[in-house]
Amino acid sequence: LECSEQLGDLVKSIDPTLALSVYLRANIPMKVIQCFAETGQYQKIVLYAKKVNFQPDYIYLLRSIMRINPDQGVQFAQLLVQDSEPLADLTQVVDVFVEQNLTQQCTAFLLDALKNNREDQGHLQTRLLEMNLMQAPQ
Template identity: 70%
Template sequence: INNTLQNSELALRISSRNNLPGADDLFIKKFNNLFSTGQYIEAAKVAATAPQGILRTYETIQRFQQTPAQPNQSSPLLHYFGILLDQGKLNRYESLELCRPVLQQQRKQLLEKWLKDDKLECSEELGDLVKPVDPTLALSVYLRANVPVKVVQSFAETGQFKKIFLYAKKVGFQPDYLSLLRHIIRTNPDKATEFAQAIVSEEENLCDINQMVDAFMESNL
């Protein structure tokens, strides 16, 4: 369309609406032109609607992050993410960079809503970002991201010891129970004995009892 009719706007609209390849250069050129002239909101629309996600990159996010918000307007970055959320699910980088300022603003309820609506791509990094704010919410992220080591560690840290054994069996994961016990002894010593008893009460021989005793003795417990 662009080559035959010399109508780049029509080519852009058709390509965007039908998610068609072939207009990459046109979209990139338009995005750069809008950005360079300070038309950040329009640039956000172009980046969010470009076909095949060609502009949904970490570099695009960085450009918006470096752009200050105009008076009485939402930041171009949040406007960009808003369009993407309306369209569907964010990718890994987008999820991280949206949640970072949201958590800094103590608005974790937004993150909870996005998780519920399946708008975020969960990852270990996102779970690590959430954990200092809400360990239970971080556990939900780790579960969705399928990060067994962090799931088990989170269950242990929140005192949900029985769930460790159930989860490990369900996903076929073999936790390092001695390391977990040492971690609990360091971070939550009041719960360490309860965790040790839970390990021993399981039918399978999950951990050497002598090593468990040594772990307590090393910490003078």
């Protein structure tokens, strides 16, 4: 019996951790990343993707995580933009927060992400102010 995508799919409903092991051995990057997300191992997604040189749809993953656990989604969003070469567009990340109506989490995320006060991020600074003024008008 060889590790394969089909075998991983069969055992996934019974034991997601075992399925993850099967997908790793079978070298099926998208399924590995999906299992990491489903088992709450969000930090490993970025590490694994870099290790195997795979470029998943990080915005799709972020949306999925935000629906399940917004707090974990914030942490995942921070992972995506922490390097000098962000893995996802900051504007798209903010859009995910807005879609989920997570203004407070978005504010915390943006305050951290915009701390370098770069000129090319001015539109996001403005958007941050607009969001907060609309949510809590005085």
